[in-house]
Amino acid sequence: MQLGGPSWTVLLGRRDSTTASKENAERDLPAPSFDLANLTQSFANKNLSVTDMVALSGGHTIGQSQCRFFRHHIYNDTNINSTFAALLQANCPQANGSGDSTLAPLDAASPTAFDNAYFSNLLAQNGLLHSDQQLFSGGSTDATVRSFASSASAFSSAFATAMVNMGNIAPKTGSQGQIRVSCSKVNS
Ligand code: HEM
Numbered sequence: 001m002q003l004g005g006p007s008w009t010v011l012l013g014r015r016d017s018t019t020a021s022k023e024n025a026e027r028d029l030p031a032p033s034f035d036l037a038n039l040t041q042s043f044a045n046k047n048l049s050v051t052d053m054v055a056l057s058g059g060h061t062i063g064q065s066q067c068r069f070f071r072h073h074i075y076n077d078t079n080i081n082s083t084f085a086a087l088l089q090a091n092c093p094q095a096n097g098s099g100d101s102t103l104a105p106l107d108a109a110s111p112t113a114f115d116n117a118y119f120s121n122l123l124a125q126n127g128l129l130h131s132d133q134q135l136f137s138g139g140s141t142d143a144t145v146r147s148f149a150s151s152a153s154a155f156s157s158a159f160a161t162a163m164v165n166m167g168n169i170a171p172k173t174g175s176q177g178q179i180r181v182s183c184s185k186v187n188s
Pocket of ligand 1 (some may be wrong): 030031032039057058059060062063064066067069129131
C-alpha cells in the first residue's frame, strides 16, 4: 500500500444502500467529544468489540482534523502533554468561530505513514482528539494501546480483522440495496 498499511481479503458481494442519510450518520457515528464509555457503546451498537474500536482508531495514523474538533481538548483537558497543547494552540485559537477549519495532523509523529506511532503518541499524551486520548487515560483500553504501541504487527493484524468486521456491519439482504461494482459509489 502507498502509505505502508496492512492488507486483508475483502469479502465480496456485500449489499449496500442506494441512498445515504445524513441523519442516520449523525445519529450513529461517534463524536470526538465522546468519553470511553460512549465510544465503546457506539462500537458495540454495530457489533464491534473494544479491541476493534482501539485498532480502528489507529486509522488516525494518517489524515488531519479541523481545529473545531480538538479545541476543547487542547484548552480544557488535563490528560494532554502541555508542550503538545501549546504547539496546537498557536494555530487553533480558543474562541469558537476563530480558526475553526485550521488543520493539524491526527498523528503528529508520522502524519503520512500508516504505522503504529498513533499509539505511542497516546502513551505520551499526544492524542489530538479527546476521543483519541480516551483510549489511554487510565481505563480498560490502556493495555491494548500499550500492546499496539509496542508491536506494529499486533496492530496491523488487529486492524485488518477489525476492517473486515466493520465491512460486515448491517448489510442489506434479499433484494434490498445493491452489490456495487465500485464499492465507493452507487451503480450507474
Ligand atoms: C473512534 C471514533 C472516531 C472518532 C470520534 C473520529 C473522529 C474524527 C474527526 C473529528 C476527524 C476530523 C474530521 C475533520 O476535521 O473534518 C477524523 C478524521 C479522520 N478519521 Fe476518524 N474518527 C473515529 C474513527 C475512525 C475510524 C474507525 C477510521 C478508519 C478506520 C477513521 C479514519 C479517519 C481518517 C483517515 C481521518 C482523516 C481524514 C482526512 O484527513 O481527510 N476514524 N476522525
